[in-house]
Amino acid sequence: MAPSATETPSTEETQRRILVKPWSRPAPTSEKLDWAPLIKIDLSRFDEPGGKEELAKDLFHAVTKVGFWVVVNSGIDDERVLKQFSIGNTFFKEPLEEKRSAPCNFANGEYFGYRENSRWIGDTGVKENIEMLNIPKTIPAYNDEPKHEVVRQNYAEIAGFHREVWEKVIRKLFVLIAIILELPEDYLVNAHAYDEKSDDHLRYMIYNVRTKKEWDLAQGYSKGGHTDFGSLTLLFSQHVAGLQIRTPEGDWKYVKPVDGGITCNAADTLTFLTKGFVKSTVHRVVTPPADQLNVPRLGLLYFSRPGDNTPMKAVPSPVLERLGLLTDEDKNPNQPVVTGLEYVRARVKDVHHKTVLDKREGTSFEFKGLKVANYYD
Numbered sequence: 001m002a003p004s005a006t007e008t009p010s011t012e013e014t015q016r017r018i019l020v021k022p023w024s025r026p027a028p029t030s031e032k033l034d035w036a037p038l039i040k041i042d043l044s045r046f047d048e049p050g051g052k053e054e055l056a057k058d059l060f061h062a063v064t065k066v067g068f069w070v071v072v073n074s075g076i077d078d079e080r081v082l083k084q085f086s087i088g089n090t091f092f093k094e095p096l097e098e099k100r101s102a103p104c105n106f107a108n109g110e111y112f113g114y115r116e117n118s119r120w121i122g123d124t125g126v127k128e129n130i131e132m133l134n135i136p137k138t139i140p141a142y143n144d145e146p147k148h149e150v151v152r153q154n155y156a157e158i159a160g161f162h163r164e165v166w167e168k169v170i171r172k173l174f175v176l177i178a179i180i181l182e183l184p185e186d187y188l189v190n191a192h193a194y195d196e197k198s199d200d201h202l203r204y205m206i207y208n209v210r211t212k213k214e215w216d217l218a219q220g221y222s223k224g225g226h227t228d229f230g231s232l233t234l235l236f237s238q239h240v241a242g243l244q245i246r247t248p249e250g251d252w253k254y255v256k257p258v259d260g261g262i263t264c265n266a267a268d269t270l271t272f273l274t275k276g277f278v279k280s281t282v283h284r285v286v287t288p289p290a291d292q293l294n295v296p297r298l299g300l301l302y303f304s305r306p307g308d309n310t311p312m313k314a315v316p317s318p319v320l321e322r323l324g325l326l327t328d329e330d331k332n333p334n335q336p337v338v339t340g341l342e343y344v345r346a347r348v349k350d351v352h353h354k355t356v357l358d359k360r361e362g363t364s365f366e367f368k369g370l371k372v373a374n375y376y377d
């Protein structure tokens, strides 16, 4: 029956329903790149008898020397992963006005929300080509964080995925790293607990297509080598090459996507908590190979940060003790220390609160005794 002229449309009908078109991975590059040899951690073995201990042994070298590894058989369905890529892709196609409705508040070092590709890269005349949307954990403490329309409309799916990633991957990695450190298994899990406040976020990210000339200018200014700010970073498999890590030997090698796998890296706050025992590896994203230069590089990542109230203090690990890494200060319970929130916010503010991205090769960032080198060639 046709609606009568007097019928008013329901609120739902007047609201724009955003179509989330299915996204699929583009073809991998056919160029022969120098790929980094990364070990695979098979999480399907985690709950087998002795499985965690075996996996911890497998992970030891990657966590302490390489800084990168790949998780396989996480139990997260690739259909769900692709759904997240599709939502992210849809978000980036939204009008700029909508994307700008909830921006990252870099003045406060806050990273939730939309980061626009608006900043100039030094004096090159080229702007950065990265946009991202960082979505906080789906816990009551963040209920009032503003949500973009596409996030609001797909919130049940996003919320379920967010927690699933933490539960099936982040939690297990923290257990394995705690075993390596001979700490109680839940020690690092508790320091990064999902239900407590932290700046953890799920990230949709896109490197928009730009010309080879623009890439060359940007890369000529800075190749953007960096370490990540938090504790662990997960990168879901996507096919546009460009991510490189600096190997223990000092060479740059490409990270090859593994179908169904998740590339993982350790980051700065985990290095602080372990006095440098866990390695936060320098990495960067360089110009994609010629056969992918015209493909937008869509990313899906999860960033794990220390809990807001987690003290940035060395963990009481017998391994660190035996290695002589724990000082009297580290062991002094009365030594004043900064919290995870204070550190992470200071770091985000330092890197991102600017309109022109500066060249910082060779400089460092220091916050109340916690120090990291900036931008590596």
Ligand SMILES: O=C(O)CCC(=O)C(=O)O
Pocket: 205, 228, 235, 243, 283, 284, 285, 299
């Ligand atoms: O896009 C990638 O492959 C890595 C991005 C990255 O390093 C970062 O966002 O910290």
Ligand SMILES: [Fe+2]
Pocket: 226, 227, 228, 283
């Ligand atoms: Fe990174």
